[in-house]
Amino acid sequence: MAFSERIARLKSSLIREILAAAQRPEVMSFAGGLPAEPMLPKVDWADMPASMGQYGMSEGEPALREAIAAEARALGVPCDASQVLIVSGSQQTLDLASKLFIDPGTEVLLEAPTYLAALQAFQLFGADCISVPQEADGPELAALRQRLENHKPAFAYLIPTFQNPSATRYSEAKREAVAALLDEFGVTLIEDEPYRELVFDEGQATPIVSRLKQASWIYTGTVSKTLLPGLRVGYLIATKDLYPHLLRLKQSADLHTNRIGQWQALQWLGSEQYRGHLAELRSFYRIRRDAMQAALLEHFGDLAEWEIPQGGLFFWLTLKQPLDTRTLLDAALAQNVAFMPGEPFFIDPDANPGHLRLNFSHVAPERLSEGLRRLAAVIRDAQNL
Template sequence: MTAMDAHNAASTPPLSRRTERVAGSLIREILKVTQRLEVISFAGGLPADDLMPKLDFAALHGDPRQYGASEGEQPLREAVAARLAGLGLACDAEQVLITSGSQQGIDLVGKLFIDEGSPVLLEAPSYLAAIQAFRVYGAEFHGLRLSEDGIDPEALRQAIARRRPAFVYLIPTFQNPTGYCYSEANRRAVAAVLDEAGVPLVEDDPYRDLAYGPAERTPICAYLRRAPWVYLGSFSKITAPGLRIGYLAASPALFPWLLRLKQASDLHSNRISQAWLARFLEGEAFERHLANLAGVYAERRDTMQASLQRHFSGLAQWRLPDGGLFFWLRLSGECDTLAALQIALASNIAFMPGDPFFPLAEQRYPALRLNFSHAAPADIERGVARLAQVLGECIEPGRLTPGLAA
């Protein structure tokens, strides 16, 4: 321990019990390393730098320099509500709250629903940052096994009956980390179970616009008739994450509480970013941008699929994702993926180990997540080949897992 460390340890005042549950973000630590130009990164869900739109803040509507409404800028709220209506989710602009990235929406949900020991149902595996956020508030996790078709509605019913959860958190469309996309029948069945029980649904949907072929993308929230709901969305993956603009929509009984929590958190989200985004959404340029984004990412996905077929046969199982930003690889034998990551980083390759995506240790299996949107095609091929060499040395030979289901 250095003198500075000793001083900091001695001078730290008593902290809340909540801080004991605050864990560092592995993905943030990896991203620090991947700032080096020589590193090929498959780790974070980063949009391609060259595909992000140019940011021109001239001639924005109104004057966004002053304090604004906590709900968000009205033109942007109306644009979001119109997009949601196009998905079949009936809500108006007064049910839309603009957030500082969708991560703030996740945090607000945690504040709204979770007390110490509150049960929370979520997919296993699930979005690691949501697990981190909910854990800080004291959530007691109960994982739902996930297959290509989604969670099992009967398993959901039984889990609710065993211990009624504060809410159910799902990512039905191009799920993070697996890339799975729930079928229409599964979405309707899950909605029916939630309506029957009256349990709130928190639906996270940041990847729905990144589709590379036919896929069912109607929000489960659109099928709910009785259960309360919160729908989370983001513009980070389809515009520029540095804008830090996300949103949530919520059923009328929940919205006022989420608004008050937002007011207590940061008053309002960046008004300049909101004004720019509202203008960008107005014109045909946005739709052209989405089409170009999906086309380029589809090519990179196909490049990674071909590279995996060449280099990972026998090392892992995976499926071609219909959308989103990730491949999910279930390894063929036991592997300390955190140790493998350190070896890979020494070879200038970054990936995301699977362990942090599991809410419960007993549900884990050896896996890793690979992002295909950020690296150029030539780097994808070189990086996958190099990663296969690393994992080939780290995987303990064992029986090939019989299926992709968790």
């Protein structure tokens, strides 16, 4: 069987395998990034018009595109509805952007660490990935300048607000500096914002694309983290030089995004009901975040360092005594605990041992301490071998 050469780059997803193992009900899973089941809002379908069953436009539903453009403008993103493309979850933005930009060997600039599924999507298309180290307030600017001077990336892919996995929220100063650098070097920005609305501690986070003066950009988001991921409704907003190509690539990929989910998303976006739901969601997750912080202090205080996430769904731990955390998985699962090793979030996993990504939205608070106690014991065992 002769497959395309990209299939040799198609990696097995460690996340898939961990999540499969974490399905057993007795497993306490810190591995996934699923919204908490009790916080999935009850939705109503009774008023959906029958016309939503017919084929739709590749661009997406006009009213939904208007609503998304209005929300983006309120954040400072200069755009109108004609720049909005509804996608089948924001994962599809990564696929479309890969098709638009990446040939084998095309350079792409990423944060280190970065979102695993983005890294895999870009590598599938043959990207030569270059990374910039992440600090607590955003990328190391000197390193970013150096990368831009020495490379010609087709785009920079950044997740500036509560990144998965590091939970970093870029400071306003770093946002400004990153925009200026991308403008200076004329590098397109893909700004991925799935977690923007999951904020626990308020703070400024103006989108970087709103500060660009020259560079082209794609801004992408989703309703998956705040409404219902099962709808598979996301969006991208793109500058006018990119949009027509992205639209044709979307049409070739799946004609258009399902209209049922688009209609449901439209019922919520911008509504009073949605604002109320988001407020509930934030306070629910804030409580879980705080409980996780307390349990981490109890069990991991001597083992690891971390920042308290101000939004998103994850703690990102750095072990004081690094080891390849992938080697801990079997022992943890034997103790009925699942977690996500940090190595796969880096371009060069072997050179970046000693991080763990721990989700705080899934494990019930009463099992939290026990789960983290077991995980800490697994780490201590491994470090004493």
